[in-house]
Amino acid sequence: MQPAYQLIYDKLFEHYGPQSWWPAETPFEMMIGSILVQNTNWRNVDKALIKLGPYFEPEIIDHFPIEDLAQLIRSSGFYNIKAKRIKAFMEWFRQYDYDTKRIKAINNTELRKALINIHGIGKETADVMLVYAFEKPIFVVDAYARRIFYRLGYNMPTSYDGFRKLVEKELPEELTLYNEFHALLVEHAKQFCRSKPICKECPLLDICDQRLELK
Structure with missing residues (x-):
């Protein structure tokens, strides 16, 4: 049966x-998009991603002033909150030199726990990152x-x-x-x-x- x-x-x-998901050019864009899409629709996220386009390198986003980052992602809603969440994620991502290949080597359970422990990254956001950025099979x-x-x-x-x-x-x-x-x-x-x-x-x-x- x-x-x-x-x-x-x-x-x-x-x-x-x-x-052919996730709609992103790079794993980094995918991860930022998964934070931006919280409590909004993809149309609003797309507008924010376009604004972020000229700065879309991990090192630049990591060191970008949070007030300026918030304004760039304004269309995604809750932009001040999401800017803080992106900054918290970048602090974690920096520990691996912004290298998704290094992170992929971590086992599923340990990596999922680490992602959920980041401020503003809940289980759903962590899981979409696991599937679409880090290539881990999870529902x-x-x-x-x-x-x-x-x-x-x-x-x-x-x-x-x-x-x-x-x-x-x-x-x-x-x-x-x-x-x-x-x-x-x-x-x-x-x-x-x-x-x-x-x-x-x-x-x-x-x-x-x-x-x-x-x-």
Whole structure:
């Protein structure tokens, strides 16, 4: 019998195809983008990334005055808070000479713990960095994943890691799968499984209980 979570992935991949995520030119841009996208949409992040463009080197961002950094990322919202989070991340990144290759050599558990210990880096942000910057196979739990899995009929754990581990227990430890799965769930939430779902022609309709969010 085909694992349930694998079936979700297969149906989404068949419908949408490869997503080629994360939308960034470099791992460093990806990591900064993952901080900027907290509590906002990608359009606002894109504007901030364009403003940052002329300064997009780790050493420059690390030594950039925090007040000036905040103004450059203003479009992302909560810009003063996010500037502090970027600075905290840069302090950690500097310890490895801004070298993602060195960081990739750290085992998954240790690296995840280190990222979560950085001010302003929660579990979701840490996990997207792990997948898209450091090439570690891990399932990213976000609001879209919770919405889709609930509507499909799965009573997933309320805790972040409980949800994540339950999915990972069933899926093979393949980076490409986790890379695509998160991107596919985001795309599906935007196209069909919106806050007001569009169930007609949904690629998951035949396996969906069509449950609405709990009030």
